Amino acid sequence: xxxxxxxxxxxxxxxxxxxxxxxxxxxxxxxxxxxxxxxxxxxxxxxxxxxxxxxxxxxxxxxxxxxxxxxxxxxxxxxxxxxxxxxxxxxxxxxxxxxxxxxxxxxxxxxxxxxxxxxxxxxxxxx
Numbered sequence: 783x784x785x786x787x788x789x790x791x792x793x794x795x796x797x798x799x800x801x802x803x804x805x806x807x808x809x810x811x812x813x814x815x816x817x818x819x820x821x822x823x824x825x826x827x828x829x830x831x832x833x834x835x836x837x838x839x840x841x842x843x844x845x846x847x848x849x850x851x852x853x854x855x856x857x858x859x860x861x862x863x864x865x866x867x868x869x870x871x872x873x874x875x876x877x878x879x880x881x882x883x884x885x886x887x888x889x890x891x892x893x894x895x896x897x898x899x900x901x902x903x904x905x906x907x908x909x
Contacts, residue, residue, distance in 0.1 A: 825850040828869050836899055837876035847871035851881060853896060854904060867902050 838845040851872040856863040884891045
């Protein structure tokens with residue numbers, strides 16, 4: 783009868799040390815929050831209130847939003863991640879195309895787009 787393979791336990795480490803190493807190596811807090819039920823509920827609620835893609839609306843098109851974009855890249859900043867003033871309803875096409883090219887163009891391009899969208903001014907250091 784086959785046996786289960788042995789489990790690897792590094793010698794000289796306690797369970798607490800293994801847990802600390804696991805916490806250190808896993809995804810950041812924000813990345814875990816992206817997959818949380820709290821974010822799922824918040825983004826679904828935002829899309830219910832703002833069902834159209836804001837970027838398409840700038841161009842005079844009417845397209846259903848499929849996701850919520852964090853206008854300013856949060857880069858693991860939890861406060862910015864949850865700041866709903868900067869959440870934008872978007873379609874996949876705009877998020878993966880136009881918005882990404884604006885982000886690559888830099889802070890000035892993002893600021894110009896935020897003014898066109900009527901977003902509040904972002905306090906503090908830009909991304």
